Amino acid sequence: MTGAALPPFQRLFDEHGGIVLRWLMTAVGPAEADDCFQETMLSALRAYPKLRDTSNLRGWLLTIARRKAIDAHRAGSRRPAALADSELEAAVGSGGAVSADADPAVWDAVRELPAKQRRAVVMRYAGDRSYEDIAGSMAISKDAARQNAHAGVRTLRRKLR
Amino acid sequence: MTSTGLDSATRQRFQERAQAEGLVDVAFATMDSPVGTLLLAATARGLVEIAFTGNGTRVDDALDELARKVSPRILEAPARLDPVRSQLDEYFNGHRVDFDVRLDRSLMGPFARRVLGRTERIPYGSVSTYAQVARHIGAPRAARAVGNALAANPIPVIVPCHRVVRTGGALGGYGGGLDRKEWLLDLEGARGREQ
8 A cells, every 4th residue: 555654664674674684695695695684774764754655565675675785796796606515405495485594505506597587586485475476576477487486496406416 | 573584683783773873763662560561662852652561452553553653763672761661660669659761742742741741740659639630730620631631641650640540539540451550559559548
């Protein structure tokens, strides 16, 4: 709903903070994720009283996180991917959300994916979002969202084997 | 509130930075007390609300109301409420008879401010009546309105609306429920002692 009452910010933090942090782990790697997370949440808190569209607060937080991740990429050089054996199944497998403390190699591999696959994989497995939701954010069809996520996971399996 | 997957260091760091940057309009904490879990909320101006929880009132409901009436920039920041919590603990243990706490009266309307301002002057261990308070604020016919203002007191216990009873000694009403009013008056040894 547009213009609906804003919930207390603490509730946003409690409900969506974990997902935002997981997303940032993927986007910038575990070393920088906490700083980006702090910057994301501070920006959000600063802008919060003026927020008009309250229909997708998680999406709003993830949009800010994405901007912070881009800033972090600009500021520092990317770490080279260190691909090793890993627990892809444990991290990405069986439809569960990617755990934030998964092997860093997984995150490195995710960062190496083509942009569309990466976004689809992150939203699906780190963000736990529906394909419909992902299709909306990426402005592609639901089938294409599913294909991108599956292709991304296949690539990850191959790389991390 | 749901669990978050965020560790306490991450939460703590955010809380501290948000406060350092002046982004916390309302800081809150909860505390256990003999009259149930209390929600304490403070703005930069002072303590703005004490809410009794339990009996169908949830912390979340009280926070929603604060978001609407004060600001949605609400964060849990227990350290900021520590001085209030320790004074309340002392009071509930019978070791304190008055409070030294800055109050933010922005949740009180003009009439309520008069009523509650007068109520703050009723000393520990005594009681006054709705009619007396009405008379003291120069509105002798407004005893019922006085009752309503007391029932909506945003800062109970510290603004001692429990010390106002009916003429003749009946307890009257209480925003937090009569059990609590009775408990507080018993603590103060104030049953049946009109001012």
